[in-house]
Amino acid sequence: MSVQERRERDRAHRHQLIVATARELAETQGWEAVTTRRLAERIEYSQPVLYSHFSGKREIVGAVALEGATELAAALTHAVADVPRGPAAVAALARAYVDFAERNPALYDALFLLDTGLLFADAASPAPLRDAFQALLDPLADVLGEDADPDRFAEVFWSALHGLVALTRSGRLPREAADRRLDLLVARFAGG
Amino acid sequence: MSVQERRERDRAHRHQLIVATARELAETQGWEAVTTRRLAERIEYSQPVLYSHFSGKREIVGAVALEGATELAAALTHAVADVPRGPAAVAALARAYVDFAERNPALYDALFLLDTGLLFADAASPAPLRDAFQALLDPLADVLGEDADPDRFAEVFWSALHGLVALTRSGRLPREAADRRLDLLVARFAGG
């Protein structure tokens, strides 16, 4: 029994090692450097071991994405904690979102760009994803018009933020006026 | 001299054949099916021929993207042609943008998702890209507040549209309420 338990502990430990290694590799050298061969080498096991933990590379990226979702949720929540509800909170929220993407490009890509097979926007979605969306939705409650559907409002606001991030990160929008663009967006959604 | 000219004509013709074939392959089977081997087979030349026309696969995708930009510009311009300037034109513009993405996913991805190395938002940008942005910017002129910088306004509006398209296409936003989201976005940017 104890042997069994030790094995399960070891497996769980190695599972986490794989995710952490993938994340670190992605953060330092980009996702294109995260290959199953390199990953195997880093964790000092052979490639097939990866497949005893995950169904494929996609699922490993998905696991990193979930870590990212947890941290994004925390960052958003923390950003609005000391800010009065209303437009100021929305501004802080938007700033925190963009900063998160800027500071954690690998996590951001895993979450919102790469193919992970994760289920979004569903009751059966992983908790970190739902938490992150909730953290985004919450501060918006105070600025929507009387007509608005909160979920839809948050989705559109999120889309706009994601568009800014994605287009900027891929070089399609110049980094230069990023702040002004963000201010403009916030003004449109939170008034004044 | 005439021989020389015929050769250049042939080369130009083959150049276009490569782009058209890549585009068709991407439209029918997705970009992951566009490989240099398949492309070479389809145009009935060997792989190295591709590299005498383009520096690499990236540049081929870029050529398709430019076709996409031209057609997107035309679609946007056409969409607002018979619509009175103002909020109605912005609504038509947004609808046309989203419809274009929906109907031409391969072109859209080449333009705004894949790595093409194209230079955006610069005086030296390819004309089709500048035209497309202009087509987007133009109808917005009538709805921006007195304070607003037209370029920045258009960039943010574009970002929001792109965010909606990207997140929906990747399954991160449910298709279900897409229309309502688009309406909400237009309302925020063009007023009532």
Next chain:
DNA sequence: TCGCCTGCCTAGCGACGCTAGTCTCGTGCC
């Protein structure tokens, strides 16, 4: 007519994600 040069092809390099098949070693039973 000869030699060169352009333009194409065959073949192959290193890397990718993933898997089949083998072997070793710890475990539980006689």
Next chain:
DNA sequence: GGCACGAGACTAGCGTCGCTAGGCAGGCGA
């Protein structure tokens, strides 16, 4: 204590990718 078994890891390799080296042929100018 010796042995059969099975879990779990490994080596090796499959098919595919983007890209390129090197050689061959056919048309051009001298």
